[in-house]
Amino acid sequence: MQTKTNKSYDQFLEMVEIYNRKVGINTNTGWKYGSVFFNVLSSVRPDLSDMIRNTLHDPTHQETISQKTYDYLASKW
Numbered sequence: 001m002q003t004k005t006n007k008s009y010d011q012f013l014e015m016v017e018i019y020n021r022k023v024g025i026n027t028n029t030g031w032k033y034g035s036v037f038f039n040v041l042s043s044v045r046p047d048l049s050d051m052i053r054n055t056l057h058d059p060t061h062q063e064t065i066s067q068k069t070y071d072y073l074a075s076k077w
Contacts, residue, residue, distance in 0.1 A: 009073070009077040012040065012044050012077075016037050019036050019039075019040055020033060033063055034063065034064070035061070038059055045077070048073055048077075057072050
């Protein structure tokens, strides 16, 4: 079941960049990029974050996001 959101995929990616500047690895909190990405995804599209949780697409502990993960999420958006 798809959760309705008023955010486009591109707007989601913009939100990730904004939050990464606030809480990312270069800040006092030091979150990895994957953690920022996953947490923003969880807030915007919890259905998609649930779909990728604990799979090869889960970026939570990663410094970067794989192109396969970007492509997968874009196809499900």
